[in-house]
Amino acid sequence: MAIEVKVPSVGESVTEGRIARWIKPSGSAVKKDESVMELETDKATAEVPAPASGILNVLVPEGEIVAVGSVVATIDDKPTVNILPPTVTAQVPPAPKLVPAKDTPLSPAAARVAAETGVDPKTVTGTGRDGRIIKEDVVAAANKPAAPVPATPPAKQPPTTVIPPRTTTAVAQTTGDGKPREMRQKMSTIRTRIAQRLVESQQSTATLTTFNEADMTAISEIRNKYKDKYKERHNINLGFMSFFVKASIEALKAFPLVNARIDGNEIVYQNFYDIGVAVSTERGLMVPILRDADKLSFAGIEKKIVEVAVKARDGKISVDDLQGGTFTITNGGIFGSMLSTPILNPPQSAILGMHSIQKRAVVVNDQIVVRPMMYIALSYDHRIIDGREAVQFLVRIKECLENPERLMLEI
Structure with a gap:
């Protein structure tokens, strides 16, 4: 039986949070009341305990925003061992024998489509019984893209000197010690809320x-x-x-x-x-x-x-x-x-x-x-x-x- 792990309510004004990290990875054994997840809200960070003992199955990855009451994982309180059935070797029928088209007859429908599309039956490989060319073979050959024709190389032009604009400057992607010049990191829920409150304070008070x-x-x-x-x-x-x-x-x-x-x-x-x-x-x-x-x-x-x-x-x-x-x-x-x-x-x-x-x-x-x-x-x-x-x-x-x-x- 799977028991749901839900996002708890951590305050009257808190409606959502972010999964900061999973303390226990998916597939691990957990005990009841053992902390399995760290939930970050705009006010605080709280650890979410396991509602039961069993095997944890994570449904929502770290970093996702989740609403209060939503299911983020399940716990199988009675894990069972999956017994796989014995391996059966599938009997794969032999592939149809392909015979060159020039030695094989065409079906009436294939002959008609070949005449309409201009496809040369000698270039078609039959997939019908005993290598017979059928209608589908001709249709496939008609829809096959033509081989590209080599392009004629352009006449040799005298070399041209290109002077880059003075405003364009090539910038290295890394610093001298091999570190990237820039790094991006998503703001935490708490940091985002702090930023909002500070701006609100400046705008709403004298x-x-x-x-x-x-x-x-x-x-x-x-x-x-x-x-x-x-x-x-x-x-x-x-x-x-x-x-x-x-x-x-x-x-x-x-x-x-x-x-x-x-x-x-x-x-x-x-x-x-x-x-x-x-x-x-x-x-x-x-x-x-x-x-x-x-x-x-x-x-x-x-x-x-x-x-x-x-x-x-x-x-x-x-x-x-x-x-x-x-x-x-x-x-x-x-x-x-x-x-x-x-x-x-x-x-x-x-x-x-x-x-x-x-x-x-x-x-x-x-x-x-x-x-x-x-x-x-x-x-x-x-x-x-x-x-x-x-x-x-x-x-x-x-x-x-x-x-x-x-x-x-x-x-």
């Missing part, structure tokens, strides 16, 4: 970006002072992201419009804080959500970030991990970015950009000192957030980062 800088001295001192005890207590490293998540939540509480979104002609205020943290993967940029981040401790935030980041990079993240979110934080600083203008993640109204920490000369208490500084950027939708709120929001984050004790005391 995006503006404001900048500030934060002195990271206090946070760096805390991390250096307590990193060993922190890891011993919580079994995780104390990173910068937990401070930024906490600072963002404090600023969002002070300026709730930044945590809101536009729905038609209405402003929807969201009294919860689901913070998206951008994660770079081989499949593209993903933004897992930290649900109710305001209820998490510093250690809880760090553990959750590591958990969703590992799932995203291993291709095991689910659609639920990516849906929703009221505010996003992206850290281009881990790649060395000094300054950037993040693109909004609709329907969110704002996104915070972190950048690399650089030691710079700054003035503190009328003294020039060297401090670890970071540029921070806030891109926001000017349709809902005015410049005043955006600047004050970013100043509040700056204050929280430069005075982390405020985050600890929630003041």
